[in-house]
Amino acid sequence: MSAPARRPDAARNRTRIVEAARAALAESPHVHLNEIAKRAGVGQGTLYRNFPNREALLAEVYRRDVEELVAAAPALLAEHEPVEALRHWLDRLIDYAEIKRGVLAALEPTAWQDLVADSHNPIEGALAHLLDAGRTAGSLRTDVDAHGVLLLIAYLSRLERNEWRTTARPLMNVILDGLRRQDADR
Template structure:
């Protein structure tokens, strides 16, 4: 039986590995597991115990990003008016999309399909929550739904790294402006 200290240590190692992987994905086209292990301050054996394959690690980074994005919607609505909450959520979408693009580029097609199934429903539900709040207070157009927005923001996957900083958030602002109800 494992001691509580050992389990806490393992959980901490796992979290550091995921954090290092997220940073590498966001900043590099090349994902080298030995570099991630070094950045996380763990040995390669520890990395492979937690994530036997590169795809396992990438899938976990992706799943955590989806979970964080979904959890952000109600939290943002609790603190901000609907349009401001949606704008802040879009900021998180831009960060998420940058990581997602790197993850999808590196994960095999079968894994990608599983990840897409995991994310589409919860992300659509979170977006619906934000849109419904804006519709209820009259700031969001009544004729849009989550699927419309997901289709519109799909362009993020087409932005190259060279133009990401200049265009990603600007284009999300354009989408947000199109979602606003005109009075």
């Protein structure tokens, strides 16, 4: 038996709460639920009806970001050539990683380990889809797989929070440039 559908206003409130939490986490992992409720324009009761505790809210932010990141891969390939689609997707990945850092810093280790484990395969699959399209088009190297690229990207997590905005994108560009075939047109 599936859960009953949410009323449209309740669904909008839930979405506003998640978006407010995402914005707050981009600023600091030390965000309080009452601040999120204010940002979302809802009362404490509405927030707690949707998310019984901080961990539930943060987990939902993380899950939604993963869903959006994974869904972006085929959509970007429909709009752009593979290398450009990969560039846009990696930009989104940088944004996702910044929020992920805030979520993981705010959760207990056992809670975030489950979230990360559940998100790894879908993200790797989306990246593999982008890499496969680039290989088929002849613009990306054939000797690197999604797992290897994610290992490289994982090192970005070593950046300090104050370095993230100025350093993460240039380093991601180095990764993208390394993925291009040397004989491919730029």
